[in-house]
Amino acid sequence: MSRSASPEGDPARVDVAEAARWLDGRVLRTPLLRSPAIDRLAGVRVLMKAENLQRGGSYKMRGGLFAVGRLAAAGHGGVVAQSTGNHAVAVALAARRHGVAATVVLPVDAPATKVERARAAGARVVLAGTDVAQRLTAARQISDETGHPIVDAYDHPDVVAGQGTASLELIEDAERAGTPLDALVLPVGGGGGVAGACLAAAGRPIEVYGVEPYGCDSLARSLDAGRPVPVTPAPTIADGLRPSCVGALPFAIVRDRLSGVIRVDDEQIAEAFRLLLLELKVLAEPSGAAGLAGVLRLTGSNAEQLGGRYAKGADSAGGPTGGGRLHTVGVVLTGGNVEADLVARLATPHRIEEGAAA
Amino acid sequence: MSRSASPEGDPARVDVAEAARWLDGRVLRTPLLRSPAIDRLAGVRVLMKAENLQRGGSYKMRGGLFAVGRLAAAGHGGVVAQSTGNHAVAVALAARRHGVAATVVLPVDAPATKVERARAAGARVVLAGTDVAQRLTAARQISDETGHPIVDAYDHPDVVAGQGTASLELIEDAERAGTPLDALVLPVGGGGGVAGACLAAAGRPIEVYGVEPYGCDSLARSLDAGRPVPVTPAPTIADGLRPSCVGALPFAIVRDRLSGVIRVDDEQIAEAFRLLLLELKVLAEPSGAAGLAGVLRLTGSNAEQLGGRYAKGADSAGGPTGGGRLHTVGVVLTGGNVEADLVARLATPHRIEEGAAA
Incomplete structure (x- = not known):
């Protein structure tokens, strides 16, 4: 197993705790938010880390x-x-x-x-x-x-470590509140965030899941193949989740630690977007809402309420899970930078269809 | 001056600190949020108390x-x-x-x-x-x-005291952050919130302002007349700010303490709604966004950027003020319960006009 597929690809160089110390006071410690309506839909306690409120609008x-x-x-x-x-x-x-x-x-x-x-x-x-x-x-x-160095969006140890601090804060604040996480869910683009989550959760009994849009599922395919597999990204409203291939460093970190990947479609992402907006009262970008869409699929207990769109269990690697075994699930709302037109289109179900038809 | 115009109208019975002790742990201590874009528009530091994230969706x-x-x-x-x-x-x-x-x-x-x-x-x-x-x-x-007693929405000492705890937390958290408030701004319906704010700010050098939609300005008219004056509320997107008359108890509390009332129109409220949604990433109902619309009028420094719609200064009682004298202004985002259709209509400027034409 190559753990150094990229020049920067040494997982041993990735230190989330060190990044957390360095970032303390330099980024917001964003709040954990909850919604009774979302808890009911998910059938579990859902703790949402509002990184859409982070400086710059994302984690x-x-x-x-x-x-x-x-x-x-x-x-x-x-x-x-x-x-x-x-x-x-x-x-x-x-x-x-x-x-x-x-x-x-x-x-x-x-x-x-x-x-x-x-x-x-x-x-x-x-x-x-x-x-x-x-x-x-x-x-x-x-x-x-x-002569200026490239800061890769995910294939870089400091980027993975930095992104992992959102998960670490979520894990710590959940413990402090007396409701430690059973599972932690992150949307996956190049895999930096979910890799950081795996490192942040290390040593704790927390299952970590990634969420990918159908057709943008490079991580799921890579886990199946045992090596990074590129895809031709399908269209999705989650524009941040469309890299053509998971990063070599993130893949090396998550391959033996991830409990599974959950695939979601645009309707599920839009439904999660509306729940966050109208129930939690925060604006997440579709890529950020994808994490909650994944939580709702993972716990599966909302299948009935939402017309059976959410099937039970995860799609790959690590096996399916039901709501019964999980009590508290954390999810990072990774970002909130959205176009006004898209907000207007997504805010009501009929407007999505209008948008799709337009 | 009658301080007992209603049966419950004794301001001496209103104790915000006692309400804060009782509510501790029973309501969320909602976060103070900031946005560099909103600070720039306002020309001052704007600390926003996110009571739209409160249980039940409002303060x-x-x-x-x-x-x-x-x-x-x-x-x-x-x-x-x-x-x-x-x-x-x-x-x-x-x-x-x-x-x-x-x-x-x-x-x-x-x-x-x-x-x-x-x-x-x-x-x-x-x-x-x-x-x-x-x-x-x-x-x-x-x-x-x-035989069940009425809990009035604003003409009740415990309601005023309870609502005042949002202002008290905002004042205290601003002090703790090293940025104490120079002014505190709340939207006004029946006046319970702004009365609670006046009591919470008592003894501190903080100016308190109320914000009313044009044509729903019972408090402003009452302050001019020296007694509660009803109005026939004009139509406004801020449905929570349309009581026909300020409460007798809130009026008795604010009449000698309020620095002024700022009137805003639906366009200004909608602009504040969009700033909160797209820059701060939170959903406020129009009544909740009215407070920020008032802040932008109060500080006035955004007149140029927003096409001169925001005039400088307050409209009545206590005299106008400019951005120069104020450094930190707090505002309570009082609620976030909005219809999906209204969100879609307000999210972009052209959709407001569509909605108005429809």
Whole structure:
């Protein structure tokens, strides 16, 4: 088993507790939120870590700030990043905070919100193609020209460690409240967050699950194959969960630790988005809401209420589980940067259909 | 000056600190949230108390729980309440918590969300007319028939004290963070919340402002006249701010303590709603967003960015103020119970116009 498939790919270098110490006071310790209606639907206690309220609007701020902070401390005058949005915004904000330059590469179809946020943070924004390969090529070229290192969105030990601090806070705050987690659920793009979650949960009896949109299930396929398997990402409203391949470092971390991957469709993500908005009263982006959609599939007890859309159990690796065995499930609401038009479309079920027809 | 205009109208009976001790552990200590974008627009540090995340979806839970708890402790087997929504939901939830019966009187045009929430909490829901006089008549009749006391939505010392605890927590948490408030802003319906805020701020150098929609400005008119003056409430998206007259007890409390009333229109409320949703990532109901709309008018520094819609200064009683003198302004986001259709309509500016045209 290769644990060093990427140059940065040494899991032993990933230290969530160290990142947590460094980030203390530099990021918000976001609240754990609950909703009686969501608990009822899930059939378990659901503790939601509101990283949509984090600085920069997503938990990517944690990884970006930690990684850029270390590079700035090492004397680098600038950094380069590519992502579908939130990581770029996070690196841009982190670079400004540390007084170094940032160039971020976004897809040409990136949500305008994320482009504006990166620009507002003072970053140079380069738009390149629509897939990760095109963005990586552009990022490498800029890195070669400027000499500024690339801060990868997930295949980077400091990014994984930083993102893992959201899970660590969730685990610790749940213990402090007297309701320790039985399971922890995170949406999966390149796998940095779920890898950080596996490390944060290490040594505790907590099952960790990833959630992927159907057709963007590189992690599920990679776990089945025993090696990173790319996919051609299908369209999904969860624009942050569309990397074509799980990162080598995240894969090396999660392959023996993850309890399973739960696949969700856009209807389930939209339903979770509405529950978060109308019951919990917070705005999550679809990628952030995907975690709750996964929780509802995992616990399965809501199958009846929601018209049987949520089947019982997880899809792969680790076997299915029911609501009966789990009492408290944590989920990280990873981000909240959404376009106003999409909010309007998703807020009511009929408007989704309007949007789909338009 | 009559300080006992209503049977319950003795301000000396209103003790916010006592209510805070009683409510400790019974309600959420909701977080203070901030947004760099909102700070920039306001030109001051804006600390937002997220009572939309409170149990029951609004800060009315505080007054309802405290008042009903005392009545239950005194041996009453049931309570009656009337309101445009959130107070009824709060009393229904409070009654269930204390094991007593609840009958709540709502207007026939109450948002379905609030009717459903009251019913879900086990209350008997009675729909009566569209104005407060019709609801009060119905509530009194039910109270006479059942012998259950009425828990008024604002003209009740325990309700005022309970609602005031949201302001007290905001004041204390701001001090603890090293950013004590210069001003505190609350939306005004019957005046219970702003009266509680005045009592919570007593003895500290904090200016307290109320916010009323144009045409629903009973408090502003009452302050000018020196006595409670009813209005025929104009239509507004802030359905919770439409009582026809400020309560006698709240008026007695605020008349000598309030720094001013800020009037806002539906466009300003909708703009604040969008800022809260898209920048702060939380869902406030229009009545809850009205407080932020008032902050933006009060500080006035955003006049340019928002097309001059926000004039500088307050409208009445206590004189205008500019952004320069204020450094930190607190505002209570009083509630978050909104219809999905209204969220969809308000999320983008053009959809408001669609809604208005429809």
